[in-house]
Amino acid sequence: MKNATAGIIGLGGLGSHIVYDLAGLGIGTIKAIEYDKLDLSNLNRQILYNNDQIGQSKAQLAQKRIHDFNPEINFEIYEKQISSTKQITDFFSDVDFIILVADRPKYLMARWANEAAVKLNIPMFCAGLEAQRAMYYTVIPHQTGCVACWQNSVANRDDVSTLVLREKEYLNLLGDNTAIVPLVSTVTGMINAEILRYLTGIGRVQAAGNLIAVDFLTMRTKVIEKWDLAETCAVCGGNILEKTEPNFTYLWTSFLVSSIGDWLYRLALPIIILQRTGSAYHAATVFGVSFIPWVLFSLIGGSLADNYPKKKILILGNICAVFSSVFLIGVLSFSQIDFKLLYFAVFILASVDPLIHPSFQSIIPEIVRKEQFAKANAMIQTIDNTLSIMGPLAGGSIVMLLGGINALWIDTVSFVLAVGILRLLPNKIESKRSKHIIKKLWSDIVEGAKYSFHQRVIFSGSMMFLFTNFALNMFEANFIFYMTKTLNYPLVDATIAMSIGGIGSLIAGALGSKIVSRYKAGVLLSSSTILAGISTLLLLGNTNYLYIGVVLGLVSFFGTINVITYFTLRQRTVPKEILGRVVSVTRMISYASIPVGSWFGGLLLGWGSPCL
Structure with a gap:
């Protein structure tokens, strides 16, 4: 862990928990992308920040908080809004893996981060929340299918869902944010467990090529989507x-x-x-x-x-x-x-x-x-x-x-x-x-x-x-x-x-x-x-x-x-x-x-x- 470098996009509810846990695990370097300012509505789930810091840069606040917690961790920040794959690739050129927990722009961000992960040949761990469940998945380039492979597999079997996703992307629909701390900490613990398994090799990465859902009413987990690497994928095709x-x-x-x-x-x-x-x-x-x-x-x-x-x-x-x-x-x-x-x-x-x-x-x-x-x-x-x-x-x-x-x-x-x-x-x-x-x-x-x-x-x-x-x-x-x-x-x-x-x-x-x-x-x-x-x-x-x-x-x-x-x-x-x-x-x-x-x-x- 000490020799690993994590790249994370988003220091909100999921991101703030993840970097705090990674710091506790002894990660050596964290490189974070976050351009937003702290808002009062963030404090019900974003644990790195305080009430008297409203209006300040989340990236800078997170950097200081992690430094106070563990001064040996190198914490680098990028405070510009992401609008291309190149920005992610350039800043994350030396990281060992990417964590995607940013939701804006929702669909484009997943595409850009996926392309960056494939280009850099490093895994990408992703998570998101809905009102009653959390979902997370992992992409390992050239070993599992990437996000583009997933979208192509959906398009081949479900035309309606594909049209809905394209319409949402076109309208840039975000949806309401209903996350609260218990739900956030549950899924971030699972994401960090995935990262720990990957870095140490002590177990198989469970969400590799799988979309896993956590039902907050029953606390049961279930694989709700599976996809394979597509040899013809324009982004990652090929696993030899x-x-x-x-x-x-x-x-x-x-x-x-x-x-x-x-x-x-x-x-x-x-x-x-x-x-x-x-x-x-x-x-x-x-x-x-x-x-x-x-x-x-x-x-x-x-x-x-x-x-x-x-x-x-x-x-x-x-x-x-x-x-x-x-x-x-x-x-x-x-x-x-x-x-x-x-x-x-x-x-x-x-x-x-x-x-x-x-x-x-x-x-x-x-x-x-x-x-x-x-x-x-x-x-x-x-x-x-x-x-x-x-x-x-x-x-x-x-x-x-x-x-x-x-x-x-x-x-x-x-x-x-x-x-x-x-x-x-x-x-x-x-x-x-x-x-x-x-x-x-x-x-x-x-x-x-x-x-x-x-x-x-x-x-x-x-x-x-x-x-x-x-x-x-x-x-x-x-x-x-x-x-x-x-x-x-x-x-x-x-x-x-x-x-x-x-x-x-x-x-x-x-x-x-x-x-x-x-x-x-x-x-x-x-x-x-x-x-x-x-x-x-x-x-x-x-x-x-x-x-x-x-x-x-x-x-x-x-x-x-x-x-x-x-x-x-x-x-x-x-x-x-x-x-x-x-x-x-x-x-x-x-x-x-x-x-x-x-x-x-x-x-x-x-x-x-x-x-x-």
Whole structure:
């Protein structure tokens, strides 16, 4: 709430209650539009004003009252009568949502505010009163229908109502104002509850795309109108993520390209080592070494993400990966592998990811709207999961046809392509703290760690991944050796099993956003972890490669749901200015067990005990 900015149109009966409640909830900034003067008739319901202030500016009085109540709140006012969408858009250019509770000009105001909300890609919460009932609704652009979609849907099914509305708009009929405090406070409490659900993500926004009526005689609520987003709507038509978030398209495309290269690297490196040495220990150790930088450099990556432009960090990181990959190829080109030098080369290349991953995760809230976080995370996971199906087969084929070294050269080219795509992302304003990054590095790290450790949900999630990663990587790090050496399957059968396993992740990616929006995060995190663990035990039942693939599919399904849920929860709840460091802390904790698990699994295999 402290980091949120509210834009409100109208500081009358509904507006005065709403801003007072928002101040009590700890909102950081309020930007209010109100041009009217205080009148005696206002005092039966407008709680910010006093009798001795009649004739004075409501906006200025409200500003002073909220400042007296909470001096830390930034309260900005606009005291001109609204006559266009542009006025609203200009003043609300940096708000997180719009609250429309002004009634004059009644019909035009709803149209202007709706157009502004769609243009700014932010939700609009609206409310109004009649003698016996209150009504409220919420518009979330490109997710629900807007006001124009609603009016079009009415026009398509009810010509009479449409004609009446047009006549009222033409005559500018306002109606009598019969609102009194009990009725006002009832509906404003519901509006603020809607806003709180939206900002915190603790529940579904109930009035999204719905007109909800509150009957003051019975106090019952009822949805009296529903409308969908109209793809042909002249104001907001379109609800596809790529259409509304073009910058996210650049981000996931760069992720796709680099992930293809990563799959070649993940397959080529252990195959090269096994072909050259036949050592399961060295193959598993190399895998484990690649995760050590996550423990050492994650916090630095988080501090960089919160202090420097994330686009620059992503580009520089991929450039460093190009040179590191070339160095690794050089090490592997020697006739005799120097394992100390190999471990060093793998360590250098692996150090790029922990330094740029916090920027990748924390740039998503900068280019994607909050209500699209789950969809964006699901899309990233879908790309990753699709490659988990195609990657083993395609990657294994490339490695067998072209050889491991050539596969690593393709990986190097993927980093170059990713740099070109990332350059298309918009430039962001640098943080004010970026000039002091070296001096404040330690304090930044401590701040991120304190926040992560004190937020029980965030910290418990990272601890959950710590233990599951240990167990899973005992098997994953040694999968190729286990399938080809212990079970004597050809490489193609091992990659088929990996591909079948990826189908579960792909299904989870497709369903992830719907599942995350329907169920509570805590329930999903705990249940998916338990079910993934139970599924892993099924590996003890059979050694057929197709059976192993199906079991891996179950494990990956629940694991992917777990990841989407946690990432979405973290993006929704953690303030943007500290998100990079929180991502780094949680990733550092969760990855700390991977080197140990992979090394321990390789050690067991080296002793001749197949590890499942």
